[in-house]
Amino acid sequence: MRIAVIGGGIGGLCLAHGLRKAGVDVAVYERELSRTDRLQGYRVHINPDGAAALRECLPAAGWERFERSAGSGGNGFGFLDQRLRPLLVLDPEEEKHYSASRITLRQVLLEGLDVQFGRRFERYEPGDDIKLHFEDGGVESCDLLVGADGIRSRVRQQYLPHAGTEKIGVTAIAGKLFLDDHDWVPRHLVDRAHTVVPTTRAGMFLAAHDGLGVTDETDLLFDNVRPYLMWAYAAADLTVHDGQGLKAEVLRRITKWSPDLRRIVEASPDETISEWKLRSSKPIGRWQPTNVTVLGDAIHAMTPMRGIGANIALKDARLLARCIAEGGDAIARYEKEMHDYGFAAVRDSLQAARRFADGGPVARTIFKTVLRAAQAVPPLKRAMF
The missing domain is CATH 3.50.50.60 (FAD/NAD(P)-binding domain)
Structure with missing residues (x-):
C-alpha cells in the first residue's frame, strides 16, 4: 500500500x-x-x-x-483568584508529562x-x-x-x-517572561500551572517551562533553552484595534489584580506577546x-x-x-x-x-465556592478532579 x-x-x-x-x-x-x-x-x-x-x-x-x-x-495544577489567593490545588499525576x-x-x-x-x-x-x-x-x-x-x-x-x-467569540493575548532574568516571580507560580479566576468576565492562565537541553542551533536562536513563564489573558469582550498595544490592553484590564501579575505582564518582552482569535x-x-x-x-x-x-x-x-x-x-x-x-x-x-473567558459575577462566585469546598474536603476533590 x-x-x-x-x-x-x-x-x-x-x-x-x-x-x-x-x-x-x-x-x-x-x-x-x-x-x-x-x-x-x-x-x-x-x-x-x-x-x-x-x-x-x-x-x-x-x-x-x-x-x-x-x-x-x-507538576500539578492550581486555581487562584485575581489577588493570587489559592482556591484549589491539584497534586501532580503519577504518569510523566x-x-x-x-x-x-x-x-x-x-x-x-x-x-x-x-x-x-x-x-x-x-x-x-x-x-x-x-x-x-x-x-x-x-x-x-x-x-x-x-x-x-x-x-x-x-x-x-x-x-x-x-470563531467562538473569545480572544486571547499571550506572552512569556524569561525566568532567568526575573528571580522575583512568586515560587508557587513556577511550581505548577494555574488558572486565575477573577470576578470579571475574563481569565488568565500561567505555566512555567523549565530550561531544555540544547539539541541544535535553532534552540539557541529562538531562546528554547531558557526557562520562562507563559501567560495568556482571555476575554469574550476583548477587541484589539490596529495600532493598539497588546500589553497595554492587558495591563488596563488587570489594574486591580495582584501587583505580581501586573509586573509579570509589564516585564514580558514585547516581541513575545501575540494575539489569538480562538x-x-x-x-x-x-x-x-x-x-x-x-x-x-x-x-x-x-x-x-x-x-x-x-x-x-x-x-x-x-x-x-x-x-x-x-x-x-x-x-x-x-x-x-x-x-x-x-x-x-x-x-x-x-x-x-x-x-474561562465569560460568565457573570454570580456564576464565578459559585465556581469559586465549589473550588474552595473541594480543597477543604479531599474526597470531594478526588471525585471532581
Missing part, C-alpha cells in the same frame, strides 16, 4: 514514523521549503497519551532524543524521514489510484491519502466540505469511510484552553498507524474511534474556553 501524508506537522510526522515501523510505504509532502521554516516559539505540553504515541511510533533513538530534549511538564520545544520536537520527528519540502498540495482526484496535484505542477499517486495539513486543510476542504472551524471545529456527524482520511487539526481543531490539541493529534497518528498495520477495514475503525474522542475533546475544550 502506498500512503501519502499531506502536512509535516506533529501528527503527520508521527504517523509517518509509525507506518515506517510497520513496513508501510509512506511519503510526506510539506508545503514549507525546508526543515527549519516552521519555527514556533511556544513550547507544547505532551501528556501521557501523547508521550505513549511518540514512544510507540518513533524509533528508539528518536524517543531517547525526545526525552533528552524535553523538560518536565506535569513533558514540556517540549515545538522547534526541537519537529526536528526529532523529521529525523530519518524523507520529507518532500516545498510541495504545496492543491487537490486530489479520487479513485482506487488517487492522483495528487501540487501547485508546482507535479502529480503524484497513492492508494491512501491522509490529510494532516492543519486547521486550513485543503484535503478536508475537498473530502468533507461541510466541516471546518468557526477557533473551534464545527461538530459534524460520522461520514462514510473511503481511501481518504484526516487527522489532528485538519478535522478536530480545538481551543488551547485544555492544552490537548497536539496530544490528540499524536493519539490519532498512533491509532491510524495501528489500524493500517492490522489491515482490514482500517479507515472505518480509525474514523469511528477518532470521531468519538476527537470531537469529545473539541466540546470539552470549547466549554473550558467559554467558562
